[in-house]
Ligand SMILES: Nc1ncnc2c1ncn2[C@@H]1O[C@H](COP(=O)(O)OP(=O)(O)O)[C@@H](O)[C@H]1O
């Protein structure tokens with residue numbers, strides 16, 4: 001399962017090759033970023049804009065408290081989706097009814113972040129619009145853009161990226177001042193020695209290399225493509241063959257600027273040297289918007305001259321030639337193309353006139369992927385999909401775009417957009433989901449089962465966004481249509497979601513009959529899909545709101561059994577959360593704590609951004625009840641960071657909002673506003689890993705036997721001393737890069753340590769390491785170099801009664817019945 005990016009710290013595309021030179025350029029770029037809010041790196045394709053941007057972003061990462069976020073815009077086909085792409089990258093999972101732009105501006109105002117917008121050129125004016133607004137509303141925000149052309153907006157500082165340096169005077173060569181001090185030569189040497197181990201620039205070949213580099217205008221991409229040829233040719237041969245190619249090219253293309261011509265020549269030469277199959281694959285792979293794996297390539301690129309067995313060898317050959325690069329995906333290797341190379345391929349594909357055909361196969365592949373995700377939705381495969389879907393975002397969107405823009409494809413589009421409900425609703429992309437569903441629905445009003453389901457999913461998402469009236473319209477229409485086309489499953493689910501709309505509208509009594517009918521219908525048809533199963537917690541919540549705790553608990557028991565049939569996790573996590581809420585209402589604090597933690601762990605595994613704050617919030621309430629208002633205040637802060645990300649507290653459920661305010665007020669009263677605010681802001685700034693450790697690391701709970709991370713000391717002995725040290729640093733919230741700096745090792749080494757730790761302990765995420773280190777037996781054992789801030793700030797893990805003035809402070813029951821509302 002690929003690991004998902006941490007939305008707080010941002011994530012960078014992984015580069016597997018070394019970075020060369022650019023010291024002076026990098027420092028002036030850093031100065032430019034200090035001086036102005038927007039710096040745009042400009043220059044022709046292949047000059048190194050993206051690489052330089054990433055390099056400087058990484059180097060300045062520490063300076064941005066709220067992270068550095070990379071947005072790959074080449075993948076964004078539709079200008080209206082630029083704002084959403086930025087929102088996704090910064091970790092915003094806003095589910096409110098505001099416009100996307102308003103949500104983004106609100107979220108980023110006051111944040112100290114750097115946003116890297118890569119490849120703005122094809123969505124230039126959309127970028128210009130959103131960046132203008134961003135800069136006006138968020139003073140501490142910085143934007144680093146890369147684009148062939150400037151955005152042309154006020155406050156932009158344009159930074160043309162120069163080619164790599166090349167010696168101009170060959171008479172200097174052969175002396176002590178060897179050519180390698182020039183960046184272009186150093187890059188050639190680095191890449192050529194990777195292709196031909198042992199290669200070095202020497203007095204013998206220096207002149208050729210220098211001539212080659214200057215012939216290639218110091219363009220890094222052109223140099224890389226030429227250097228990989230060292231596997232079969234000598235420097236002299238590469239030079240003469242390239243010259244030939246240049247002659248051919250300039251004849252046909254006299255108007256284009258020189259560097260562009262150079263690059264085109266270098267790419268065209270690589271293309272010439274490919275076999276027929278490789279060329280076809282290069283062209284066909286250009287339809288992938290993001291990274292893809294071999295399965296996807298085999299499906300999309302096969303046929304019409306490319307037999308099935310040859311896709312694999314062809315992809316391997318293209319990797320060898322640096323046309324595709326392999327990124328470090330696990331457990332499946334993934335490939336990507338540099339934008340310039342992709343464009344070249346796209347042009348070749350267009351020439352063959354088969355691009356529509358290939359795009360359609362691409363769509364079919366991702367449609368099938370979405371359908372598989374949907375049919376796995378009631379099973380333990382949810383964990384896999386929660387991790388996989390974000391990695392496939394660009395191509396899923398490209399496939400949806402195909403459906404939306406091709407005549408006669410909107411029904412397939414509705415099918416696909418509904419099948420992705422898990423991505424929209426569980427992974428927190430409600431906004432994107434509505435956008436696609438609305439688009440498909442608007443394009444084709446004919447009655448069909450696809451339309452019925454699209455209406456239902458769209459209505460559900462709309463209700464979750466708090467637009468109750470619109471949601472009810474969509475759901476009613478969905479119900480009507482589903483009945484008309486005899487789609488019983490969609491009809492029952494539409495009625496169910498109409499019940500949910502009533503719960504949201506604070507009418508639990510009105511919701512009960514709808515939800516009960518849905519439950520019966522699901523049971524009679526044996527519908528065990530997750531959207532059906534979620535009816536149990538939904539009815540349970542209505543019961544809690546009606547103070548019928550016994551009924552909620554009975555529903556939980558039934559639901560647990562149903563979820564267990566196929567290993568369902570998401571519904572289960574809500575069911576456990578509901579159990580915690582029932583315990584809270586019943587005044588049973590210890591059970592509330594245990595259950596809320598259990599729900600939290602489940603949701604963390606699923607990366608359920610929407611559900612996480614519901615658990616933290618409950619744990620804040622219980623911390624207060626347990627007599628630890630300091631901890632409560634900090635947890636409230638942590639919850640608020642998460643609420644902000646989804647754009648609203650407790651979804652506006654009236655009872656929950658009221659209870660939350662009551663406990664907040666009580667906590668504030670018991671420690672005083674000053675301390676409350678201080679603890680609250682500390683909590684707000686905690687990283688997710690520390691929040692999790694803080695929410696879970698407390699004594700008094702019997703650890704669940706299900707968690708491998710708590711089997712403790714036995715595993716400890718498997719780790720080397722260094723690995724224990726690294727585990728401690730991971731627990732302290734350090735990134736791999738920071739660990740590398742602390743231990744004075746390379747980032748790769750730090751990554752390798754972390755991988756080993758994960759493997760040895762049988763874990764899949766860093767958060768598990770954090771929990772494991774923070775577990776009571778481990779804290780004493782792990783040789784921490786820097787200890788976990790979350791553990792530090794809570795040294796006394798027992799509930800304690802704060803000494804208040806006049807003895808009046810202390811754990812106060814929240815207004816209402818003692819021990820719970
Ligand atoms: N300073 C550098 N050191 C090492 N490789 C570089 C450097 N600059 C560019 N490259 C490589 O050259 C290729 C093209 O660079 P890229 O940043 O993608 O260009 P652009 O964004 O301008 O199209 C990439 O493979 C990149 O890794």
Ligand SMILES: [Mg+2]
Nearest residue numbers: 049050146339
């Ligand atoms: Mg680029």
